[in-house]
Structures are given as structure tokens and as C-alpha cells.
Amino acid sequence: MIALTQRFFLAFTLMALCVASVQAGPEDDLQQYVDENTQKLVRKLTSERGLYERDPEAFYQNMDDALEDFVDFRRIAARVMGRYARQATPEQRNEFVVKFKRSLFDSYAQALMSADNFEIKVRGATINPGDDNRASVAMEVITASGNRHSVTYSMYRKDEGSNWMMENVIVEGVNIGLSFRDRFTQEMEANRGQVEIVIDGWSDAVKSLNLEDEVNKS
Numbered sequence: 001m002i003a004l005t006q007r008f009f010l011a012f013t014l015m016a017l018c019v020a021s022v023q024a025g026p027e028d029d030l031q032q033y034v035d036e037n038t039q040k041l042v043r044k045l046t047s048e049r050g051l052y053e054r055d056p057e058a059f060y061q062n063m064d065d066a067l068e069d070f071v072d073f074r075r076i077a078a079r080v081m082g083r084y085a086r087q088a089t090p091e092q093r094n095e096f097v098v099k100f101k102r103s104l105f106d107s108y109a110q111a112l113m114s115a116d117n118f119e120i121k122v123r124g125a126t127i128n129p130g131d132d133n134r135a136s137v138a139m140e141v142i143t144a145s146g147n148r149h150s151v152t153y154s155m156y157r158k159d160e161g162s163n164w165m166m167e168n169v170i171v172e173g174v175n176i177g178l179s180f181r182d183r184f185t186q187e188m189e190a191n192r193g194q195v196e197i198v199i200d201g202w203s204d205a206v207k208s209l210n211l212e213d214e215v216n217k218s
Contacts, residue, residue: 027135030164031125034137034153038120052109063105072165073097079167080180084188088195096199103206117144120151133157135164183209 052059077100078085078093085093121140128134139151154168168177187198187205198205 027125027127030127030135030155031122031137033164034125034139035122038122038139056109059109060102060105063108064101073101076100076167076177079177080184082181082185084184084193084195084198087193088199092195092199096202099199099202103203106203107206118142133159133162179209180206 048059048062051062074093074097077097080100081088081093081096088096119142121142123138123140125135125137128136133156135155137153137155139153141149141151143149149172151172152170153166154170155164156167157164168175170176183205184198184202187201188195191197
């Protein structure tokens with residue numbers, strides 16, 4: 001893997017979500033938890049390389065089962081929809097959650113089939129000094145060729161006794177959640193506010209989102 005491809009960037013988003021929940025207060029505990037679960041994810045990447053091609057539905061189900069207790073997809077999808085979430089019906093919002101998850105799973109699967117070996121190192125975790133229910137975790141992805149790429153997980157919890165949850169990921173300075181939201185806005189403008197059309201075409205919209213170019217510009 002000479003450089004991170006667009007699909008691999010999208011895979012990072014899902015990778016971030018895979019390590020989304022932990023009951024830990026101090027930074028060291030949070031860092032250790034993320035590190036342990038990230039290494040589990042790397043092993044999962046290796047073991048499931050061929051499942052998507054053999055049985056896509058089994059792959060989708062495995063991913064959904066693995067993430068349902070850790071990821072608030074509804075919260076994330078609502079952020080991607082932004083202000084347009086208010087004009088969508090409850091049925092349309094539910095539909096977008098499904099479409100959003102499927103687009104991530106597809107990107108993750110494509111990355112599995114094309115990515116060379118890599119390793120992920122957790123460099124540190126920082127609790128927000130102004131809000132101890134917000135934190136960031138600094139990561140480094142090292143490719144087989146030796147290239148290094150910075151990844152930061154943004155995490156939150158409702159209160160001190162709640163689980164930490166992933167809410168965003170930043171790759172080489174590019175805010176992935178914001179890129180998704182900008183894309184949704186562009187699609188809404190291009191389709192004159194017809195939210196159902198945007199939802200139906202979301203998978204294609206994600207495929208055309210060139211995150212690699214954004215990273216190269218940053």
C-alpha cells in the first residue's frame with residue numbers, strides 16, 4: 001500500500017467506530033482500551049478478507065452485530081444529514097441510517113481486499129480540559145512501505161459514568177465526518193432539496209467523495 005486510497009480512508013472511519021465504547025476515566029485507561037481494541041480490529045481485518053466476496057450478507061451481518069452495542073449510528077447519520085435531518089421524515093431518517101451503515105461496510109470490505117499489511121499505534125489520549133466528557137485519541141498508521149499517517153479519534157460520553165463513544169475521525173488533518181456532511185449538503189443542493197433522492201443515491205455519492213485529494217491538499 002503505497003498511499004492511502006479513498007476506500008482506505010473510509011475504512012478508517014469504520015475502524016474508528018469499531019473501538020467506540022469504554023468505561024474509563026484517566027487518559028491512560030482510555031489509551032490502553034483503544035490500543036487493545038484497535039489491535040483486535042487489525043486481526044479482524046486479516047481474518048475476514050475473503051468473507052465479503054464469498055457472502056456479502058454474512059459480512060454485513062457480522063459487522064452490524066459487532067458494532068450495534070458500540071456505535072450510535074443514528075447520532076452519526078443525523079450529523080451527516082445536518083440541518084436537512086429536520087426536514088426528513090422519521091422513516092427517511094431511519095432509511096438513511098441503514099444506507100449510511102451499508103456504505104461504510106462496503107468501503108470497509110473493499111479496503112480489506114485491496115490493503116497491504118499495516119500496523120496501528122496509539123500515541124496518546126487527551127481528555128478535553130474544558131469538558132471532561134470529550135477526549136481525543138492520537139493514532140499512527142504505518143504501512144508496509146514504512147509510510148506513516150496520523151489519525152485522531154474524537155470521543156464523547158454523556159456523563160462521567162457513561163461509556164465513551166466515537167463521534168468522529170480525522171485523517172491527516174481531514175475531518176471525515178465534516179467531509180461526509182459537506183457531501184450530503186452538495187447532494188441536497190444538486191437535487192433541489194429532494195432528500196429521498198439523496199438517500200437513495202448515498203452509496204454512489206460516497207464513492208465519488210475523493211478524500212485522498214483532500215488529504216493531499218492539507
